[in-house]
Amino acid sequence: MTGIAVGTTAVLLGSVLPAWGASPVADDTDRAPRQIAAEPRPGARTVQLAPVERKKMLETAADADGATARALQLGRQEELIPKDVVKDADGTVHTRYERTFAGLPVRGGDLVVHDRSGSRTVTKASKEAVSVPTTEAAVSAAEAEKSALTVAKREDTRNAALKGPSRLVVWAGGGESRLAWENVVSGTREDGTPSRMQVLTDATTGARLMSHEEVRNGEGTSQYNGRVQVGSVRNNGRFELTDPQRAGHQTFDAGGTFEKGPLVTDDDDVWGDGTPSDRQTAAVDAAYGAAKTWDFYHDRFGRNGIADDGRGAYSRVHYGVGYANAFWLDSCFCMTYGDGRGNDRPVTELDIVGHEMTHGVTSATAGLVYSGESGGLNEATSDIMGTAVEFFARSAGDVPDYRIGELIDLRGTGEPLRYMDQPSKETNAAGNSQDYWTAQTTKLDPHFSSGVGNHFFYLLAEGSGKKTINGIDYDSPTYDGLPVSGIGLENATNVWYRALTRYMTSTTDYAGARTATLQAAADLFGTSAEAYEAVGNAWAAVNVGARYVNHIAAKTPSTRAVAVGQSVARQIEATTTRPGGLTYSATGLPTGLSIAPGTGLISGTPTAAGDFETAIVIRNSAAETRTLTFVWPVFGSGGGFFVNPGRYDIPNWQTIESPITVTGREGNAPRELRVTVDLVHDFIGGQVINLVGEDGTVLLVKDFVWDTGTELHATFTVDASALPANGIWKLRVTDNTPGIFTVDPGYLDSWSLTF
Numbered sequence: 001m002t003g004i005a006v007g008t009t010a011v012l013l014g015s016v017l018p019a020w021g022a023s024p025v026a027d028d029t030d031r032a033p034r035q036i037a038a039e040p041r042p043g044a045r046t047v048q049l050a051p052v053e054r055k056k057m058l059e060t061a062a063d064a065d066g067a068t069a070r071a072l073q074l075g076r077q078e079e080l081i082p083k084d085v086v087k088d089a090d091g092t093v094h095t096r097y098e099r100t101f102a103g104l105p106v107r108g109g110d111l112v113v114h115d116r117s118g119s120r121t122v123t124k125a126s127k128e129a130v131s132v133p134t135t136e137a138a139v140s141a142a143e144a145e146k147s148a149l150t151v152a153k154r155e156d157t158r159n160a161a162l163k164g165p166s167r168l169v170v171w172a173g174g175g176e177s178r179l180a181w182e183n184v185v186s187g188t189r190e191d192g193t194p195s196r197m198q199v200l201t202d203a204t205t206g207a208r209l210m211s212h213e214e215v216r217n218g219e220g221t222s223q224y225n226g227r228v229q230v231g232s233v234r235n236n237g238r239f240e241l242t243d244p245q246r247a248g249h250q251t252f253d254a255g256g257t258f259e260k261g262p263l264v265t266d267d268d269d270v271w272g273d274g275t276p277s278d279r280q281t282a283a284v285d286a287a288y289g290a291a292k293t294w295d296f297y298h299d300r301f302g303r304n305g306i307a308d309d310g311r312g313a314y315s316r317v318h319y320g321v322g323y324a325n326a327f328w329l330d331s332c333f334c335m336t337y338g339d340g341r342g343n344d345r346p347v348t349e350l351d352i353v354g355h356e357m358t359h360g361v362t363s364a365t366a367g368l369v370y371s372g373e374s375g376g377l378n379e380a381t382s383d384i385m386g387t388a389v390e391f392f393a394r395s396a397g398d399v400p401d402y403r404i405g406e407l408i409d410l411r412g413t414g415e416p417l418r419y420m421d422q423p424s425k426e427t428n429a430a431g432n433s434q435d436y437w438t439a440q441t442t443k444l445d446p447h448f449s450s451g452v453g454n455h456f457f458y459l460l461a462e463g464s465g466k467k468t469i470n471g472i473d474y475d476s477p478t479y480d481g482l483p484v485s486g487i488g489l490e491n492a493t494n495v496w497y498r499a500l501t502r503y504m505t506s507t508t509d510y511a512g513a514r515t516a517t518l519q520a521a522a523d524l525f526g527t528s529a530e531a532y533e534a535v536g537n538a539w540a541a542v543n544v545g546a547r548y549v550n551h552i553a554a555k556t557p558s559t560r561a562v563a564v565g566q567s568v569a570r571q572i573e574a575t576t577t578r579p580g581g582l583t584y585s586a587t588g589l590p591t592g593l594s595i596a597p598g599t600g601l602i603s604g605t606p607t608a609a610g611d612f613e614t615a616i617v618i619r620n621s622a623a624e625t626r627t628l629t630f631v632w633p634v635f636g637s638g639g640g641f642f643v644n645p646g647r648y649d650i651p652n653w654q655t656i657e658s659p660i661t662v663t664g665r666e667g668n669a670p671r672e673l674r675v676t677v678d679l680v681h682d683f684i685g686g687q688v689i690n691l692v693g694e695d696g697t698v699l700l701v702k703d704f705v706w707d708t709g710t711e712l713h714a715t716f717t718v719d720a721s722a723l724p725a726n727g728i729w730k731l732r733v734t735d736n737t738p739g740i741f742t743v744d745p746g747y748l749d750s751w752s753l754t755f
Contacts (some may be wrong), residue, residue: 030529033463033483034095035732038491038531040524041387043090044498048302053309053622058082061095062668068097068113069567075131078104083110084308084365086501094502101170102135107182107200108173108507109209110367113135124174125505125658132179137203143164143183143207147739148199150213157187157195171209173369173507173723175651175745179203184214192338193319194258195369207653207739212371215327220271220284224349224407226397230287232269239269241287246294247305247312251287253279254319254336261316261486276339281316282346286337288316289353292393296354297361300392301497302546306333306360309344314361315353317346324410326352328359345408354389355382365502372744373509375446379623380453381500383418387457388493401472402458420458421476423451436479436543437510442744445478448570452510452542459484461492478541487531487537495520496537502643514539528577552618552626557602559749560645561633564606565652565663568593568645572616574629588614590634608637640665640755644731648748650681655734657692658748663755673720674754675701677714679733681746684736691718704736715754 061068061082065518069080093115099106144166152160163184180200187195196214201207220230231243241251241264254261264271264283272281291314297303304310315335323338327346335356337347359382362368368378381463383404391400398407405417412429419425423433434441441449445470458476463486466475472618478484486492497518502523503516517535517547525531532546538546546555547734554574562568573596574582584600595616616628635641648658673691681687685707691699701716731751737743 010273011432021393024525032153033485033752036485036487036530036534038487038525038529040494041526043088044523045089045091046302046498047087047089047309047313048304048750049085049087051304054304056086057093057095058216061085062098062504064352065097068288069099071120072097072111072113075129078106078130081542085500090117093339099130100497101132101177103128104168104170104179105182106170106177107180108171108369109219111508112502112505114502118511123503123505126175126177126506128172128175128177130170130172132170132177135168135179137168137179137181138200138204139181139203144203145183146375147201147206147208147292148183148185148197151199151208152185152195152197152389153189155197156190157197158189158208159183160185160187160195160638162186163196166630166643168198171202174209175649176654178209178524182210191325192258193325194329196329197332201268202653202739205653206740207396210369210371210651212375215329216368218384219269220280220288221274221284222272222288222348222397223274223276223281223346224285224398224515225288225393225395226274228268228284228288228395229291230271230284230476231291232266232271239266239509241265241271241283241311241674243287243291246291247295247310249290249312250309251283251290252314252316253283254316256318256321257598258320260332261318263319263530267332274398276344276346279318282337282339282348283315284351285346286317287346287354288313289348289350290335290357292350293354293357293389296389296392297688300493301501306357307364310573313357317348321441323347326356326357326716329359330363331366333360340408340410341412345409346737347405347410349405349407349456350393350395351386351390352408353386355404356462358382358385362387362500365501366508367506367579368504368508369506370446372442373449376444376449376451377491377504377508377513379446379512380457381496383420383450383454383580384493384496385458387420388489388669391489397468399472403472419446420450421462423455423476426451435477438543439681451727452544453513456538456542456544457492457496460486460535460539461489461496462486462665464541478718479543480540480547482541482547484537484541484580485530485534489535491524491531494524498523510544514545528719533577547575548622549626550620551622552582552620552624554618554628556627556628556630557616558645559630559632560605560707561635561643561752562645563635563641563643564609566642566661567603567605569601569603570617570660572602574600574626576620576624577619578622578624583619585617586614587617588612590614590632604755606634609634642748642755643750643752645750647750648733650679650687650733650746650748652743652745653735653737655732657730658751659728659730659733659749660753661728662753662755667725669720669723670755671721671723672717674720675714675731676715676752676754677701677731678751679746680710680749681712681735681737682710682743683737684709684712686735687712687746688734688736689716690732690734691720692730692732693720693723695731697723699730701731729753 065080078096163186199211200209243249272284368374400419403416464484498520499516521532521535546553586595590606612632618626644671685705689702
């Protein structure tokens with residue numbers, strides 16, 4: 001489930017714009033931001049599918065699953081299970097599948113097939129082939145259950161208890177497939193929020209592979225929206241808060257308990273008085289918010305309910321006592337709202353309701369796993385769409401803005417829960433949301449890592465710099481200090497929704513979200529449109545990907561040191577929104593290196609030492625250029641310096657080897673051979689590093705230590721005097737991270753030998 005976070009808990013959302021096309025800002029480096037006008041292509045519009053039509057399309061996909069699997073060249077033991085289907089006005093059909101291997105569910109193996117007028121492409125959560133050598137577990141179910149309970153308790157889950165038996169699955173979300181035990185642990189978090197934690201344990205080694213929280217927090221008179229219309233029906237002489245126009249959405253009163261409670265009813269169909277003392281008031285806000293969220297998705301995207309299947313959800317209000325949070329839970333297909341710390345500020349503000357219902361939409365589409373960067377994207381999606389709902393409703397009582405939960409004062413500080421224009425302004429004892437992506441983003445609580453996505457969306461909609469919207473002042477910064485132009489709230493929302501429902505998968509990270517939103521923008525506006533570049537530039541403004549300058553986006557290549565006499569190969573990564581390809585030229589390259597004009601590959605063998613001031617010039621078909629400048633250090637062979645500057649990824653709990661060829665030395669290696677290592681990993685202490693000579697002799701460089709740092713940049717001294725200096729030396733890195741930790745794969749950035 002997903003919810004909001006206050007203090008140590010998740011806080012909700014909010015958002016507001018002047019109307020559906022709020023002002024955006026431009027993104028050139030030589031001028032101030034401006035608004036970009038863009039009209040989506042009619043063919044990219046979502047076609048509303050009737051429930052019976054959607055069901056038939058899913059059945060057709062299921063009947064053809066074998067042929068589809070073969071067409072995608074999946075393994076013989078893999079099968080596809082249709083989950084969702086979306087159709088565009090131009091006839092393109094996007095079918096989302098889960099898959100199995102040897103009958104076992106594959107977690108992190110979902111994919112989307114895009115069928116466009118005779119052509120087919122696919123978006124995969126995992127690019128690696130799904131396969132495990134055996135489906136027989138070496139670790140018992142009992143051991144996995146014990147481990148899962150330990151994980152949940154370590155995450156401060158109270159009254160932790162297993163929910164059902166262990167289940168064998170295949171985990172494909174970490175690169176190489178792993179046989180795993182899947183357990184669900186239920187309990188309660190510190191603030192009273194129920195917990196349903198999914199834990200995957202390696203069935204071969206017993207290590208924890210992944211864990212994530214399934215609970216995601218996030219005519220009547222309402223407390224926040226004034227007099228509003230709510231759906232009701234008459235039954236046995238009384239009115240029930242059941243909305244007949246929206247698939248029978250119902251609102252229940254939990255009565256201060258942690259149960260569902262009775263359906264809210266009334267004698268005269270006049271609900272609430274606008275004060276928290278009337279128990280119907282919170283129910284009105286929840287019902288009104290649910291109606292507006294339903295209408296938003298229906299009117300904007302043709303979506304027929306949260307799961308697009310015409311099925312209504314339900315809401316429950318007055319949950320717990322002093323419960324200052326709200327959450328969505330897939331298992332009950334429902335939203336739940338507390339009354340706030342003093343039981344007088346129900347957590348039923350409009351953008352919060354939109355936030356919680358959107359967790360359900362995300363679950364029914366991309367299924368973003370609620371941990372790591374995908375968890376941050378899950379939360380950001382709910383903030384983004386909750387904000388869009390607020391602008392769509394245009395309630396006089398809850399004037400739309402880009403602040404989340406600004407009316408409920410959950411922390412008692414008078415401040416909103418989150419700021420989309422500058423997430424770091426949030427004041428929270430548990431930490432602050434991020435303005436920009438960093439290497440630490442993946443480790444944060446999703447309510448804090450969501451700041452990157454929220455900030456991106458604000459910049460895409462409104463642009464950077466100072467502005468006043470609906471009476472609220474904003475001044476949104478950028479990572480590189482350069483201006484960004486927006487494309488308006490409606491277009492920004494169209495881009496995000498299309499990316500979510502067509503191109504994001506369960507394990508999408510921020511780099512993947514950039515790819516997905518650029519593809520969505522290409523569908524909507526074309527790759528040559530300013531709106532397309534605005535998407536890329538908004539991501540660059542939050543430190544995700546490269547900025548477009550002169551219609552060329554490019555990354556400065558690695559400036560790791562190289563050595564005389566050792567071959568080098570580095571690829572310039574660049575794209576252009578102009579038709580045709582790119583050409584490359586360079587000045588100041590290290591002596592002995594050259595650049596391929598057609599590909600941008602720099603290669604050769606340096607012949608001279610020094611610091612080379614290099615400039616790479618990238619040119620597109622319109623003769624527009626982008627220049628990258630940097631200093632490239634080259635060490636001389638006379639110093640006995642040898643380096644491998646190539647990056648080597650370190651899969652979880654596996655071993656990698658990186659070679660260096662040493663030539664031109666006499667005799668044996670020195671007693672004090674210096675080994676310099678630059679390594680990045682979530683748990684540096686668990687990386688065991690050895691130097692391996694050409695004859696297989698192993699010399700310890702760094703053993704396991706209890707160091708929870710994330711980067712290693714150090715020089716070690718090794719006695720290698722018994723081994724010849726010349727030959728192939730290998731740096732062997734083994735990930736021995738304890739299984740109790742959830743870690744992302746790390747990488748060996750570079751390493752060197754100095755004789």
